[in-house]
């Protein structure tokens with residue numbers, strides 16, 4: 001007889017937030033800014049550190065507008081990237097892996113006297129010995145760099161990453177639009193349950209990563225205790241998105257591919273991601289304005305004036 005118990009879990013589409021009494025006269029009075037690490041940002045949402053979503057120009061675009069960003073780690077020289085951002089008076093936020101090439105890149109940063117303000121350890125399952133080793137190494141070499149570790153999906157993993165020295169953790173395994181991890185390995189947790197579980201287990205900020213399909217999902221993630229939200233497909237269809245522009249039968253699309261896709265890896269080895277085409281939508285500016293307006297509206301429905309109002313907002317299951 002099996003001793004496995006199966007717990008029902010929830011995704012963004014399974015819940016809604018319950019409206020509270022509005023206390024502001026206008027949605028414009030609601031403040032969407034968030035303190036994250038050593039800085040404050042305009043919004044608690046940012047683009048995935050994926051080669052099909054961001055590049056150096058996109059990073060500048062976000063940083064100049066007061067939004068957080070994290071550069072991806074694929075064929076990027078962190079020294080050149082950080083130097084370019086610092087020369088432009090902007091903060092540097094890079095991604096790292098766990099293998100020998102990352103140790104060499106960190107040595108090069110040290111030798112150049114450069115310390116990025118933010119660093120994201122970016123692997124599929126950061127609840128592992130290689131990640132523990134890299135976190136200790138980063139904290140020793142760059143004690144003042146704000147280190148985000150990810151990804152993880154359980155309370156136990158979140159607690160471990162906090163105890164290993166992470167300043168924030170990124171939660172979400174196999175919930176992404178171009179993810180095929182759940183199909184190929186059988187592993188996944190829906191995002192509402194993941195975020196509630198992880199945020200409830202630690203005192204450091206949690207980033208809810210992947211699975212955003214509606215703007216209101218951002219408010220739902222914050223209600224579950226997330227401090228920030230990471231999204232890929234949401235930011236993938238624009239001029240500023242890093243994916244290629246494709247024309248088919250007179251219609252325009254942008255390429256969006258997973259970091260563990262054959263397209264990104266250049267080989268069909270341990271592939272856990274796919275490539276899709278998303279409709280092309282022009283400049284990203286309209287999206288950034290709309291995301292902010294929608295979140296201001298969410299804050300007003302939550303009965304507050306800033307993001308604190310969303311935390312622990314009553315939720316119903318549909």
Ligand SMILES: NC(=O)C1=CN([C@@H]2O[C@H](COP(=O)(O)OP(=O)(O)OC[C@H]3O[C@@H](n4cnc5c(N)ncnc54)[C@H](OP(=O)(O)O)[C@@H]3O)[C@@H](O)[C@H]2O)C=CC1
Nearest residue numbers: 097099122123124125151172173174175181259260270272
């Ligand atoms: N958020 C998500 O759900 C997911 C995200 N991704 C993204 O894809 C990219 C590639 O991820 P990842 O494959 O981790 O990065 P890497 O290919 O850089 O792998 C990191 C290292 O960990 C080892 N490793 C990876 N997975 C496992 C495993 N299951 N068991 C033991 N060792 C492992 C790899 O060795 P080896 O290759 O030899 O096993 C490699 O040495 C990242 O950007 C990641 O964020 C990928 C999958 C899921």
Ligand SMILES: Nc1nc2c(ncn2[C@@H]2O[C@H](COP(=O)(O)O)[C@@H](O)[C@H]2O)c(=O)[nH]1
Nearest residue numbers: 048176177179210211232233258259260273
């Ligand atoms: N399983 C995989 N997950 C991936 C891969 N590349 C990126 N990701 C994750 O997806 C989110 C973005 O999700 P979205 O729903 O907002 O589009 C991203 O931040 C990563 O965590 C991959 O190849 N396989």
